[in-house]
Amino acid sequence: MPALTTSVPAFPSTVPTHSLVIVDYQLLRAGSSDEIAKLWHAATHLGFWYLSNHGVDREVNAMFDVGGETLALPLSEKMKYEQGDNGDSFGYKARGTIATDLHGTRDTVEFLNIAQDDALSWPRPTHRVYPPTVNERMQDAVTPFVRKSMAVNNTILDIFERLLGLPRGALADLHTTDKLSGSEARVVKTPPNQSSVGIGAHTDFGTLTFLHNRLGGLQVLPPGSQEWLYVKPLPGHAICNIGDALSIFSGGILRSNLHRVMPPPGPQSRYERYSVAFFTRPNNNVVLRPLVEKSRNVADAVAKNPREEFSTGATAGEWTARRIRKLRLRNRKGPETWYESKGTENQTLRHGLETIRATA
Numbered sequence: 001m002p003a004l005t006t007s008v009p010a011f012p013s014t015v016p017t018h019s020l021v022i023v024d025y026q027l028l029r030a031g032s033s034d035e036i037a038k039l040w041h042a043a044t045h046l047g048f049w050y051l052s053n054h055g056v057d058r059e060v061n062a063m064f065d066v067g068g069e070t071l072a073l074p075l076s077e078k079m080k081y082e083q084g085d086n087g088d089s090f091g092y093k094a095r096g097t098i099a100t101d102l103h104g105t106r107d108t109v110e111f112l113n114i115a116q117d118d119a120l121s122w123p124r125p126t127h128r129v130y131p132p133t134v135n136e137r138m139q140d141a142v143t144p145f146v147r148k149s150m151a152v153n154n155t156i157l158d159i160f161e162r163l164l165g166l167p168r169g170a171l172a173d174l175h176t177t178d179k180l181s182g183s184e185a186r187v188v189k190t191p192p193n194q195s196s197v198g199i200g201a202h203t204d205f206g207t208l209t210f211l212h213n214r215l216g217g218l219q220v221l222p223p224g225s226q227e228w229l230y231v232k233p234l235p236g237h238a239i240c241n242i243g244d245a246l247s248i249f250s251g252g253i254l255r256s257n258l259h260r261v262m263p264p265p266g267p268q269s270r271y272e273r274y275s276v277a278f279f280t281r282p283n284n285n286v287v288l289r290p291l292v293e294k295s296r297n298v299a300d301a302v303a304k305n306p307r308e309e310f311s312t313g314a315t316a317g318e319w320t321a322r323r324i325r326k327l328r329l330r331n332r333k334g335p336e337t338w339y340e341s342k343g344t345e346n347q348t349l350r351h352g353l354e355t356i357r358a359t360a
């Protein structure tokens with residue numbers, strides 16, 4: 001895809017950014033206590049970090065290609081795979097179908113979501129079928145990307161399990177491959193020269209996100225701040241973050257932070273932007289609640305700071321379906337539908353932070 005291989009202007013040095021801690025994946029795997037401490041600090045404060053040396057570069061590049069080829073198909077072809085308005089995630093999400101704020105402003109991005117379950121059961125579909133451009137690359141690109149991303153996220157999950165004082169397997173058992181999950185690979189495309197929000201302020205629905213960016217566009221709202229800041233993409237580095245499900249399991253010890261996608265900054269805005277992500281989510285039947293009986297640390301965290309939004313009464317499957325359904329503009333009844341689409345960030349947004357405008 002020419003858009004992916006042509007050189008693009010550098011991220012402008014004059015644009016304010018939020019720096020992230022760089023965590024080395026190979027050092028994590030080797031059990032380095034310094035590296036694990038860095039990861040823990042990032043996960044309990046901002047909830048975002050860069051991951052270096054993850055070893056998934058080849059598969060990530062292949063996914064940029066698969067996404068580029070698929071999203072370049074005619075709209076009529078892509079629409080055969082549209083996710084629809086019922087809260088399903090897998091398939092194609094057309095541009096302008098979801099809200100980016102409480103006013104119902106349309107999003108500017110399209111994306112392709114491929115279920116982990118479908119990639120692992122290929123050629124047998126578990127959830128659904130995909131465009132031919134995906135099928136052709138399932139074996140050599142998509143499934144290897146999914147498997148390697150799973151290994152990265154599961155390694156990090158094991159570390160959190162231990163540091164949260166959970167019994168061995170307590171988190172892993174909520175993310176097994178013998179039961180269905182909402183885990184998925186995603187490629188997002190933003191057209192050039194946009195002036196409005198690509199993906200509105202949100203926290204991720206699931207457990208862990210493993211994200212790959214080439215152009216700027218991702219912004220975080222740092223805790224206690226009212227200023228959205230870009231996260232600068234670093235070549236070869238993934239951006240990782242905690243989602244709501246893991247934040248809830250941990251009783252809030254691990255932070256699921258608000259973020260959004262804006263047009264790329266400065267001269268980068270003239271280019272098409274792609275991002276590739278892998279989302280690990282719990283098995284659909286897992287109820288989202290703090291694991292208080294399994295960890296003293298989690299129980300103490302909940303006792304110290306009880307949060308109403310952690311008593312979800314919902315399974316991971318229901319949680320994700322509700323959030324997607326309420327984002328879809330065809331289901332919008334008014335500003336309240338926006339809040340109904342929210343997870344742990346609901347209260348922050350209700351307190352008016354979303355009215356802050358970007359400086360992009």
Ligand SMILES: O=C(O)CCC(=O)C(=O)O
Pocket residue numbers: 186188199204211213217218259260261274275277
């Ligand atoms: O495109 C990005 O950089 C982030 C996308 C994102 O936040 C998401 O898909 O949940």
Ligand SMILES: [Fe+2]
Pocket residue numbers: 202203204259
């Ligand atoms: Fe996100």
